[in-house]
Amino acid sequence: MSNYYEELSQSIISGQLDRVKSLTQQAIGAGDNPVDIINQGLIPGMSVVGARFKSGQMYVPEVLMSARAMDAGMQLVKPLILTEDIPSAGKVVIGTVKGDLHDIGKNLVSMMLESAGYTVINVGVDAGPEKFLQAVKEHQPGVIGMSALLTTTMLAMKDTIELLKEEGLRDKVKVIIGGAPISQDFADEIGADGFAPDAGSAADLCKKLLA
């Protein structure tokens, strides 16, 4: 049992990237099990961050600094373990739909998902159904997330769902949607599995859908 873990968690919480790197390096040097470093040092820190954000004690930039510090630690540990042993909450493909270039919301969701332990494949903006389909085939995610800011472009969400059906992939992946004009009613109407009003609840939604 390493005594680095408590301090590692604290450094994640305070978003000190350099400190997280050096502590992770020290733990590796001391011969700690890399999986333990992740599960007992890095992840517990990030769990605190998630809880504090939800209760309004931490703000988005602070959460993202913590996530960045966490990722720096992960990058050091990852080469030491087999890919299948790396803890991941799941894979999510995410993008802004065709005809829409707005991406701040989608990027926020993407970062919040990463900080919650998900592997995120970001297909960018103006992503047509084919682009989502290709990413689903290539990465086999548990969830795809689509974002739209406009009432005209939100219609494209349905096209992706239809294409997934045609390709026989609809039951292989959960579909979640979000953006200013989106509501639960709209999600139900187009046959999505879920809607999240903000980035924090998007991560919760993925957790629920992948449970």
Place this chain on the structure above:
Amino acid sequence: MPVRSNYVENTSPMFRILSPSQCEEILLAAQEVLERTGVTVYDEEARDILKKAGCWVDGILVRIPSAVVNKALRSVPKRVTLCNSRTGSRDVRLEGYNAYFGTGSDTPFTIDPYTGKRQRSTKESVSNACKVIDALENLDFVMSLGIVQDVPLLISDRHQFEAQVLNTSKPIVTTAHDIYGFADIIEMCEIIAGGVEELRRNPFMTLYAEPISPLQHAWEAASKLILAARKGLPVVYTPCVMAGGTVPATMAGVLTQGLAESLSGLVINQSTREGSPFIMGGVFTIMDMSSTIFSYGSPEFNLLMSSLADMAHYLKLPMFGTAGCSDSNLVDEQAGIEAAMSIAMTALSGPNLNHDVGYIEYGSTSSLEFLTINNDVIGMARRLVRGIEVNDETLALDLIHKIGPGGHFLCEDHTMKHFKTETYYPSLIDRQRYESWMENGSKTLFQRANEKVKDIIENYEPDPLPKDVQQKIRAIVERSEQSIAK
């Protein structure tokens, strides 16, 4: 009569955030952003126009030399006038410190005044909203207060414009999905105005378009700026930026980058046709770092709006401002506080075409009760801005002497002559004594507003358009429906 020199008179309150030196520094900084960082332009034609104008085009990235910006600032008209669509009367003069108020446009939701429920906005809700705006004396122009969503969405902009123009004669600021929607709307306006030239001379419609922050002009936005210039019609171009999210967290950084986005839009517009009417917008605010909303009620939102007004006056550009809106999810005390603060600051700062009156839920929902309450707040702000007139008549020394210690002023001609113009009487704000308020049903401000809204919807008739004009507009809407059915 004495001769009097060195007398300085304020005929209105004096209010500003930025000094001329600070405005100049921010302008130069925005020009540096355009010259160094540049903007992306997703419309090929716009890139060609920019290249011909002397910009440096590298793929979709366009960098704009300061001289090109200066040229656009010289060619753009310093004033834009918007008219009544029925009479052509030139009511809304966007120039100097004139501040006009109107509603906002594309909320996905609205509060139904009959059920109190938040619902998706429809053609009927937009029609009702426009009737209410038309009836309220302190609202000068109309935006739809909702996206029409109970029609095919791809051509809903045509329905939205039809619902607006049938129910109000006040100038309309409208959105369109793309240039095809915009072209159909222009065609409707030309029919109403009686011709292409007539509309250009007395425009009653201006299009709303926006870049995508940071520093991007999507195809839809750039092509609208070009079409508006070709048609010689005014266009509002309004970056909606959130501090810490799509622009720096610092207020000066917000102003710099937001201004760079506006000025690059101006260059696209003016390079298409010099002298085209252009209205600089800017909903500059913060991203709330807890909820991530785009705030419509924070003090920074007001500070940025007032300082952008200082910039607009410095640049002598007509400006599209924002006021009378709230982050609150319902029409409550918070909504009242936020709207009152923004309306007062807007009236004091003097941006010209001030929209979003009646928005709640950080711009996602509209409320006609909130709009109607704000109609009174705007009236109060108008009184504040009228300031205090100081002269022999208003000092009233002879009258004070005549009444003397212990008398009263109630029965004086002077009182009779001045009390109604010196004081503002709002219609919904309550000043009743407790007992009469009880006798009248002890109603809250919201309840009184709700009654007024329903009364307008049920009893008010806006000036109709001639029947044949209505039919021609309908034909354009139907034509667009057929075009997507193919």
